[in-house]
Amino acid sequence: MGTYRILWLSICVPLGVIGTLVALADSPGAVLLVFVAFGAVGSLLSMLLVGVFWERGTGGRARLMAGGALLAGTGISALIGYASLLGGGVLLLAAVVLASSPHAVRFSARWLRSARTPSTAQLDAVARAFAYASPEFAQFRAPELRDLTDEQLCKRWRISYRAAQRQQSLAVKLIAAVAERQMYLDELERRNSSGFATWLAAGPEAAEDPLTYLNGHAVEAPALDWDELTRGQG
Numbered sequence: 001m002g003t004y005r006i007l008w009l010s011i012c013v014p015l016g017v018i019g020t021l022v023a024l025a026d027s028p029g030a031v032l033l034v035f036v037a038f039g040a041v042g043s044l045l046s047m048l049l050v051g052v053f054w055e056r057g058t059g060g061r062a063r064l065m066a067g068g069a070l071l072a073g074t075g076i077s078a079l080i081g082y083a084s085l086l087g088g089g090v091l092l093l094a095a096v097v098l099a100s101s102p103h104a105v106r107f108s109a110r111w112l113r114s115a116r117t118p119s120t121a122q123l124d125a126v127a128r129a130f131a132y133a134s135p136e137f138a139q140f141r142a143p144e145l146r147d148l149t150d151e152q153l154c155k156r157w158r159i160s161y162r163a164a165q166r167q168q169s170l171a172v173k174l175i176a177a178v179a180e181r182q183m184y185l186d187e188l189e190r191r192n193s194s195g196f197a198t199w200l201a202a203g204p205e206a207a208e209d210p211l212t213y214l215n216g217h218a219v220e221a222p223a224l225d226w227d228e229l230t231r232g233q234g
Helices: 002-026 028-049 058-086 089-099 102-114 120-133 150-166 171-191 193-201 226-230
Strands: none
Touching: 002 028, 002 058, 002 102, 028 058, 058 089, 150 171, 171 193
């Protein structure tokens, strides 16, 4: 920080001198009056704000008061001079000088060190919040399929087909819809693997209701007796 303070002073001191000279050239009497007034304020602030002021000897306190007076007087005089050159832009210059001062940098570094690092759960919550805010985000939350009745499960299967048809223009949402339908198929097979196989063997449409196969009420087509059909032919 000592090196940074020297660098900051090497830039700001010439800026202050130049600004003060510009102000004196425009209106020396008024600037001198302002310099004295703000110099007195700077001395008073040195007494009140510098923690080690009263721990110093007489000479040390005098140097602190003189430094505060010089800093305040030169600062306001330079501000006046640059205002005549830059107009409203002087506020930006002042903000940059103050924000880059060693005290401001030290305070910022201390605040950053004291800030608690967010946990993984907190970061994940923030990421999800931004994701949900995006209109392109497709989030599918798996329902508790085992709690559904056969009728409810088959109804969701049919509805999911229409949802997939509507989402064909959005790749992300279409992928989510396809994943949802695959989950329904897995649950149908888990509940009745033989009925599920029969349903698939029947070549169902994409939105066909598999309920009759799931509950065993499907009417199976009679098996063909190829020996009977080919008897007497040859």
